[in-house]
Amino acid sequence: MTAIKSLRHLVTVEPVSFLFFTSLFLQNGGGQQFIFYKLCYLEYNLTDVCWNLTLGQKMDQYQDIEDYTISATAHWMIYMNLPLTIPAIFTTICFGGWSDKYGRKPMMIIPAVGFLIMSIFQMFQVLRMDMPLGITLIGNFIAGMSGGFVTITFATFSYIADITTKENRTLRIGILQSMTFSSSIVGLLTSGVIVQNREYGFLLLYCLIALLNILIVVYTQFWLLESIGPNTDPYFQTIRTTEEKETETTSRPSEVSEIECKTCFSDMWSPRNFKIVYRDVMKKRQHFDRFILFLLFVSLFILQMVLAGDNQMFALYAKDSFHLSPAQTGYFTASKNAVLFLFTVLGVWLLRKFNLNEMRCCSLSFIVFLSGYIGFSLAKSESTLWAMLILLSPSGLVGGIIRGAISRTVGPDEQGSIFAAMSSMENLMVFVAAFMFNILYPVTKDILNGGFVYFVMAELLIIPLILTMWVGDLLKYTAAYKYMNEPANIVINPDL
Known part of the structure; x- marks a missing residue:
């Protein structure tokens, strides 16, 4: 048990970052190919032609189809990224001040659930090719309101800051940042291989994205120890106390009970959190x-x-x-x-x-x-x-x-x-x-x-x-x- 507990203190949010950004690169790599194929299918209903164009085959006789689909895909990528990223900016600012008081773990679970819902919307798009693409924007908006990769980024880096001393913080932050590079290798290469399968490729892609985010929820809930709030692990609390003694000025919020922490979720999107972030920055x-x-x-x-x-x-x-x-x-x-x-x-x-x-x-x-x-x-x-x-x-x-x-x-x-x-x-x-x-x-x-x-x-x-x-x-x-x-x-x- 002691060895397992020591391992939980050592391996913390690195798997969360790796799993989430792998799902994100799978989405970026294979998702664009699916949008291209879907737009071509909805406009022309030529499955063989659209599939060959999706694979990058050059067919001069269908140049007008390719030109239309490229232009439409570029526009739809903007449409789909706006509800995914713009709400995440405001959501993350709200989450920032909240997490300093109540904990970091919810800030990793919520974006994963949002991406899970988004992947389910995309599965329906694959299963029903005649379904309008605009319905997917609902899933993207839900993922954006959950914070997306912006919230995962701040939550994981904040967690590392909570559990490290000033001497080893750069090392742990560098290792955490390297997870983005390693996940991009896995995500981009895997998506390219998966979408080659015409019959099940896109469905398998979104099932894999959903699975990765389910793993994040399970890992965060049952393995990851809380670094802040009423449920802080004693080992992390010791590090935190040492850091507070070494810090000349602190803005420690009032302690909250475990009951208060369980009933505080209505405060996540409160405008007061914007004031807290502005106060801490300025x-x-x-x-x-x-x-x-x-x-x-x-x-x-x-x-x-x-x-x-x-x-x-x-x-x-x-x-x-x-x-x-x-x-x-x-x-x-x-x-x-x-x-x-x-x-x-x-x-x-x-x-x-x-x-x-x-x-x-x-x-x-x-x-x-x-x-x-x-x-x-x-x-x-x-x-x-x-x-x-x-x-x-x-x-x-x-x-x-x-x-x-x-x-x-x-x-x-x-x-x-x-x-x-x-x-x-x-x-x-x-x-x-x-x-x-x-x-x-x-x-x-x-x-x-x-x-x-x-x-x-x-x-x-x-x-x-x-x-x-x-x-x-x-x-x-x-x-x-x-x-x-x-x-x-x-x-x-x-x-x-």
Whole structure:
């Protein structure tokens, strides 16, 4: 029993993140193919033609069908993402302040249930091909109101912040972030294999998505220990108490009883939670902590915008400039995520092993990272793209370092609010990137063989490079100030 309990303290939210984002990448990878096939079927009722076009076969005699379906699919992807992501921004902010008082586990169960309901709606779409596609928007809206991946992101990172000390937090956050890269490899490759089956592929895809989210609910309910609230595990409570003693200012909410916790779900969507998040983000802090927090926020948001722009643009850039097939593009994307996963895990281990200066390593990683995008913009062959993966590998590490630094800057009872605000703004940056780079690419595709957008991404990364260097200097100044002006804690042994 002791070994099992120790394992429950060690393996916590990493499986939740892996399972959920695997289901999300299955949805992104195979879901778009299903929408393409369904729209073609609803408009033309040519099952063989629509299936061949879905598989990427080139048929000149049906070019008009392909053109219509591509355009319709692009529009429907926007329609289906809006109810899935926009409500999640506001829902997550509400959940953030709530979770700081009542617990993190509900914030992982609710999004999984929402995605389970969405997958059921999609199963009906597969079973009834004549059903209007718009009905699916109901399931997407339910998933969006449950918080979706935005809530899962803030909940898992907040949980790690609850159960770690400042010394090992960056390591655990880096490992958690690497789950996204590993799940993308599994999700994208698996979805490509599953949808090849014409008879059962799409149904199996959505059944698998449903199964993964059921596993999240079961795992979270019966394995995961609560990190905050009245049901906090004693081991985690010890860590939390230590963190509170080391924190100069805390905003610890009043304790709640277990009965109150069971009757508090009506407060989840309360507008008061917006005020709590705003208060925690904007509150005055000692020394330069609030300014450091803003600098780290801006750095993370620009990083997220660049990464989202890369995800938006690479398939089009690879097709237009290097004539890569969808399969080749998929292999490259999976390989890139594998490299990011390995480098992130290795990087955070080296940081902890040799006690390296995190912000200095972060700034150095930004230099290497933006050099990779410059290489992308100047690439003339596919082999150059593969070579640039080495330079792009630190992108996952910098995100982990920045999130760890943000977590250490705020108090233990502000983690949920801060990560909720952070995740919501990161989600907003995805929309900004989609809007900006999709407008920029068509008008600059003749510059640098289509790579001008990656040159712009490299230029944008100069901003967080400067800001993280600035943060490093401020942290050194703050540490020196504390050393010079605060008395040391001297413990006198009464037995002497």
